[in-house]
Amino acid sequence: MAYPEVKLSLREKVGYALGDTAANITWRGVSTFLLVFYTDVFGISAAAAGMLLLITRFSDGITDIIMGMIADRTETRHGKFRPWILWSAPLLGILLVLTFSTPDLSDSGKLVYAYVTYILLTLAYTANNVPYSALMGVMTPDHQERASLSGFRFAGAFFGGFLVQVFLIYLVGFLGQGNEQRGFQYSMYLFAALTVGFLLITFFTTRERVVPSKSQQTDVGKDLKDLVTNVPWLILLVIGFLFVITNSIKQGITVIYFKHYVGAEAMAATYMACLLIISFVAALSVGPLVRWLGKKFLFIASMLLGGFFTGLIYVAGPDQPALVFVFGIIAEYFAGIMPVLFFAMLGDAADYSEWKNGRRATALVFSAGTFAMKFGGGVAGAVIGFVLAAYGYNGMDASSIPGAAPGIKLLMSWIPTIFIFVGAVIMLVYPLTKEKMAAIETELAARRGAG
Secondary structure, X not given: OOOOOOOOOHHHHHHHHHHHHHHHHHHHHHHHHHHHHHHHHHOOOHHHHHHHHHHXXXXXXXXXXXXXXXXHOOOOOOOOOXXXXXXXXXXXXXXXXXXXXXXXXXXXXXXXXXXXXXXXXXHHHHHHHHHHHHHOOOOOOOHHHHHHHXXXXXXXXXXXXXXXXXXXXHHHHHHHOOOHHHHHHHHHHHHHHHHHHHHHHHHHHOOOOOXXXXXXXXXXHHHHHHHHOOHHHHHHHHHHHHHHHHHHXXXXXXXXXHHHXXXXXXXXXXXXXXXXXXXXXXXXXXXXXXXXXXXXHHHHHHHHHHHHHXXXXXXXOOOOHHHHHHHHHHHHHHHHHHHHHHHHHHHHHHHHHHHHHOOOOHHHHHHHHHHHHHHHHHHHHHHHHHHHHHOOOOOOOHHHHHHHHHHHHHHHOHHHHHHHHHHHHHHOOOOOOHXXXXXXXXXXHHHHHHO
């Protein structure tokens, strides 16, 4: 099958981007607020809530792989991946509300309710987001157009993060009128409606254009073998771990840094808002930069420059928050480029597999990428905990803060920098250059045309 039309309209790019706006309302809402909701609003102990989140995170990574294989084998008149966006949208909205609801139960009943609703929410999220991610790989066969589409996607993602991280606290206060339980539930009605609406727009405005060869036989074993022998994908797997560890450490330490090192906790919200805005700008700039520099060179440059400016935060004293904002915003511009390139390059890895093996398993490639990212976030949490513990940090004991200050500074600066510098070195051996992808794209187009 030939693909004469490879350029995507602005309407289709924006429609696709709103799918990740919806996803990040859920993802950032959970990652930023669910723990404090469980402990301070629902009344679950911190230890029990932490164990719940840990167990669910590990099981969630496995279901991503399974969902990838299911999506690759889905056949409908709407394609392989778009139908899952439609089917999962109402479930995601309903479960988002239920997860942030507070029924009157016993302590054990609350824990059971939290496990059931959160696990179901993660399953609905997986059923939605794995096919959504894979959709980017089949909307166009043009690898540079995919980079542009990925930029729109992450602009939408950062917009979703901005909506929930900046406005949720204010909505809880306004809608709850002093009752946080009611405030969270009513706020999630609004965010759930936005989530479902955005996903419906994505379904109705996008198309799938790249399909596997009709001669390709369903074979899970061959799909997995192709994946683990796909060198570009293996390199991206490691890179995904490293840049997610880097970014998650920075995000996870921000509130502690401003609360205990700078002494101005409220400033953390302003700082995070600034980072989300610059990330939005970075995502939209990736398309032109890729056409100029190529994905590999841009990724390496982003890791080196982002790491350098992150490391510079170490020189800022507690009375110099302006320096933190300057260095942090510059570093975040380059950090905002990384996930855009990562998911665009997963599409390239799917093309490479089709070119090398004659088989295409788009969703499996993308699901394994999200699998790596979720585990990277888990490692980042462990790194933060180990470093703070090593420096004697105790958030309930103010006397421990001066001794822990050096560790807090390192977590905000040089520790994430080390991880991303390692990633830059590994990226040097990534084989899919701009020229290589152009050759692969040309040959695949010829094969599809002949077919």
